[in-house]
Amino acid sequence: MTQTPQTVRTARTVRTTRTAPPAHDEPAIRFRHAAKSFGAVRAVAGIDLDVRPGETVALLGRNGAGKSTAIGLLLGLEEPDAGTVRLFGETPDRAVRAGRVGAMLQEGRAVPRITVRELVAFVARTYPAPMPVAEALELAGLTELAGRRIDRLSGGQAQRVRFAVALAGNPELIVLDEPTAALDVEARRAFWESMRGYARRGNTVLFSTHYLEEADAHADRIVVVDAGRIVADGTGDQLRRAAGGSLVCVDLAGRPTEGLGELPGVVSVEVRADRARLRTEDPDATVVALAGLGAVRGIEVTAASLDDAFLALTDGHTHTFSAGSAR
Amino acid sequence: MITAYVRLEVRRTLRDTSFVVFGIGMPVLMYLLFTNLGADADTGGWKTASMVAMAAYGALGAALGTGTGVAEDKGIGWLRQLRVTPMTPRQVVIGRALTGSVTVLPAAAAVLAAGALVNGVRLEAWEWAAVALALWLGALPFTLLGIGNGYRLTAQTTGVVNVGCSLALSIVGGLWFPTELFPHWLRSLSGFTPTRRFAEIGQSLAAGAAPGPAAVAVLAAWALLFGSYAVLSYRRSARTA
Numbered sequence: 001m002t003q004t005p006q007t008v009r010t011a012r013t014v015r016t017t018r019t020a021p022p023a024h025d026e027p028a029i030r031f032r033h034a035a036k037s038f039g040a041v042r043a044v045a046g047i048d049l050d051v052r053p054g055e056t057v058a059l060l061g062r063n064g065a066g067k068s069t070a071i072g073l074l075l076g077l078e079e080p081d082a083g084t085v086r087l088f089g090e091t092p093d094r095a096v097r098a099g100r101v102g103a104m105l106q107e108g109r110a111v112p113r114i115t116v117r118e119l120v121a122f123v124a125r126t127y128p129a130p131m132p133v134a135e136a137l138e139l140a141g142l143t144e145l146a147g148r149r150i151d152r153l154s155g156g157q158a159q160r161v162r163f164a165v166a167l168a169g170n171p172e173l174i175v176l177d178e179p180t181a182a183l184d185v186e187a188r189r190a191f192w193e194s195m196r197g198y199a200r201r202g203n204t205v206l207f208s209t210h211y212l213e214e215a216d217a218h219a220d221r222i223v224v225v226d227a228g229r230i231v232a233d234g235t236g237d238q239l240r241r242a243a244g245g246s247l248v249c250v251d252l253a254g255r256p257t258e259g260l261g262e263l264p265g266v267v268s269v270e271v272r273a274d275r276a277r278l279r280t281e282d283p284d285a286t287v288v289a290l291a292g293l294g295a296v297r298g299i300e301v302t303a304a305s306l307d308d309a310f311l312a313l314t315d316g317h318t319h320t321f322s323a324g325s326a327r
Numbered sequence: 328m329i330t331a332y333v334r335l336e337v338r339r340t341l342r343d344t345s346f347v348v349f350g351i352g353m354p355v356l357m358y359l360l361f362t363n364l365g366a367d368a369d370t371g372g373w374k375t376a377s378m379v380a381m382a383a384y385g386a387l388g389a390a391l392g393t394g395t396g397v398a399e400d401k402g403i404g405w406l407r408q409l410r411v412t413p414m415t416p417r418q419v420v421i422g423r424a425l426t427g428s429v430t431v432l433p434a435a436a437a438v439l440a441a442g443a444l445v446n447g448v449r450l451e452a453w454e455w456a457a458v459a460l461a462l463w464l465g466a467l468p469f470t471l472l473g474i475g476n477g478y479r480l481t482a483q484t485t486g487v488v489n490v491g492c493s494l495a496l497s498i499v500g501g502l503w504f505p506t507e508l509f510p511h512w513l514r515s516l517s518g519f520t521p522t523r524r525f526a527e528i529g530q531s532l533a534a535g536a537a538p539g540p541a542a543v544a545v546l547a548a549w550a551l552l553f554g555s556y557a558v559l560s561y562r563r564s565a566r567t568a
Contacts, residue, residue, distance in 0.1 A: 075411050096411055103411040109403040113342040114335060125331045126412045165408065 026089035028053045028173050028204040029074065033083035035228075036069050043069035045228035046083065051206060053088075053172065056199045058219035059208040062314065066228040067208040068106060071177050074206070075103050087173065095173075099127040102171035104162045106178050110150045117146040120164045127169025139194050140164035156187040163191065167198055174198065176207040180214065192218050212306045226314040239309045246283040246304060250290060251297040252276055263289040279304070328414060332422040333429065340396065340430045350392055351434050354385035355441045361503070362446055372534075375450070376505065378442035379458060379529040384493075384502040385434035386466040387522060391489040393427035394473025398485035401478070401564065420474070420561055427470030428463065435462040450533060457532040465525045465546060469496075471553040478560035496522040521549035 029051035036044040044066045051057050059067045072078035073085050076092030087095035095101050111119060120137060124130035137143050140163045145153065150161055159182050166174045179195070180188045195218065199205045209215055215222045216236035224232040224239070232239055252274045261269045265282030275298075280286040283301050290296050304312075340346055358381035362374045400406050409419050439459065442448035450458070472492065476485050497503055499513070500522025506514050517523045524545040528538040 077407065077410060097413050097415065099413040101411065103408075105404060105408055105411070107404045108408050111339075111403065111405050112399070113339040118335065118338065122331050122335045123412055126328050126414050128413070169412070 026086070027051055028055070028088060029206065030086045030089075031070075031073075031083070032085075034070075034073055034080045034085050035082040036073055036078055036080050038069075042228050044073060044080075047225075047228075047230055049223060049230060049233075051204060053204050054199075054202050056195075056205040056218065056220045057207075058215035058222045059206060059225055060210070060212065060215040060222050060310070061208070061225035062210055065225045065314075067225055068177055069228075070225065071103075071175055071206075071208060074175060075101065099129070099169050100172050101175065102166040102169050102173070103175045104166040104177060104179055106181070108162050110153065110158045110161070112151040113149065115147055115149055116142050116153075116161055116164070119150060119161065120168050123165050124168040127171070129170055130168055131170040133168070136164050136168040139167060139197055141190055141194060155182040156184060159183055159187070160191070163194065171203070173204040173206070176205070178209060179207055180209070180211070188214075212310050216306055224310065224313050232313045236306060239313065240304055240306060242309065242313070245281050246279075247302045247308075248278045248280055248283055248286050248290070249298075249300045249302075250276055250278075250295055252295075253297055255295060259293075329418050329422045329425065332414065332419070333425045336396070336422065336426040337429050340392070340426065341433075346389070346392060346430070350389050350430075351385065351437050354381045354388065354434065355437050357381060357384070357503070358438050358441055359445060373505070374442065374446045375448050375533050376530050378438060378446065378448055379462075379533050380502040380526045382435040382438035382442075382458075382462055383465075383522065383526040383529060384497050385438050386431045386462050387469050387496060387502070387525075388493050389431045389434040390427050390466040390469035391473035391476075391493050393423060393430065393470050394475065394477035395482070395486050395489050396426075397423055397474055397477030398480060398482040402482040406564075416561075420557075423474060424467070424470055427473065428467065431463060431466040431470070435459065435466075451535065454533055454535060458529050461529045461532055461538070462525075465528055468521055468546065468550040468553045469525075471550065471557040475553060475557040475560040478557070478564040496520060499523075500526065502526055519545065521546055521553075524549075 027050040029049065031047045031049040034044060034047045035042065047070060059070060061067050069078065073080050074087070074092060076085075076096055085092055088100055090098070092101075117133060117137065120142075121133045124133055124136065130136075131139075134143070137146050140160045142157075142160055142164055145157060150158060153161065159179070163176070163179065166176065176195070180191055183191060192214070195205060195207070207219070221234065222232075222236060222239060223230055232242060234242070252271065254274070257269065257271055257276060260266065260276055260278060263278070263280075264285035265280040266278045266286055267281060268279045270277040270279075278286060287296070287299065287301065290299070358377060361381070362377050397406075406419070410416065414422075436459065439455070443450075443455075473489055476488050476492070480488060499517055500520040501509070501517055502522055506517045506523065509517060524542040527542045528546065531538040531542070
């Protein structure tokens, strides 16, 4: 499901028409300079973001980066102090009232004394064009548990109920705040399968996570949030490249390390046990230069991991590599 | 949409064991004890008057209990989840108030049934109907008070405050003991409580008389006050919850 850089670029410039109703020349989500503070804390410090209908976008950031506040703004649970938030061209409030949005909130606990089916059927009824309850239960993997009381389910099962609640109304956009936080590996795999099933129907999905692998594996596009700002926006590959691409390692064999930092492409040098680790934006040029110095010994070139990328991206600088809304 | 919400919430309330035991069972038990212990058990129609008063006490408890449910829902994030469904906040509040009205019925009806079946209280059919209707409609101010507490306070505090309100209003309002036993100052005070007037309306009807305008006026004033309190509490919680 990864997109090419071109596809990402069109998100900004071209209003695609797709197969959807006419209102869909509007982006599903649009933040414009949106900001929100709580007291002295600037939880969201000016966000610009467009999400096209049909995209699956991950909001990636550490705890406290501003993801939940951004989602609160998105759902109309919070009013922005400045800027605007629009869903399908409408205010979040109106889009929610019109049944175009479903959400799985982070802090939700089990609603006591009702069964899974009763809850999902109730939520479905509040929407104008819900999916059949059996289908929502099926998608969330709850068919077997439909008659059970929610307050007697395990944490992972209750999480699936919250997912079913988000999609019961068959909304065009679902917003999932840390959807896999309480899940074990198996439950997590099942959850993502359900999520993809829903996205494949042409729906828009925005989920927040602090797991890099999840963002990389399940989103078309990753929006990295740090200290209330968007610091990067693109595919997983783009993020890796942007973060100082690759790692070139060579044995020093007693050579001095001077000058290695000035080689083409090299961003940083680290020496460990007589082995130099050169972080480089242009591994080809770096390797050629090393060869010129006659320093190619036990050479090894690896792509930076997404973890490296994430750490590099959230070090306080804003990276302007992407076609998205990073500045 | 509201109907579906009310149905859901009524189910949740009736599945709450503590509501069934304490909300419905307790007033019945107290009624039977208070009217059958002691030598002068039935003087001056006490079995009938106490039946209405205890039914009012049951209705009061159920009405306030609605508010405890609101606080619980706020605490577990259910109210916030409802805000991201197409239901408007107004529909949620109205739904909750209607839920309160529905759960009041079994609590009051159980005491009336005990009066008729165990204590041999005999009323005209229209009187039974009028008493039940008065208890049902008259419980609205207390539902509003409970909801006001529920939106304003945490689940734990709401539980305590609602039980406190219930006890104070029941005792001073003469739902447990007739106000004739009260010292003079307490009896005058009692006349201003919504519970005294609530029971009084039912007792007039049970005696085949129309309720006094003073009783209706006092109860209506309290309804307005508690209604404003509920609206203010709700607005405040909407900003924070």
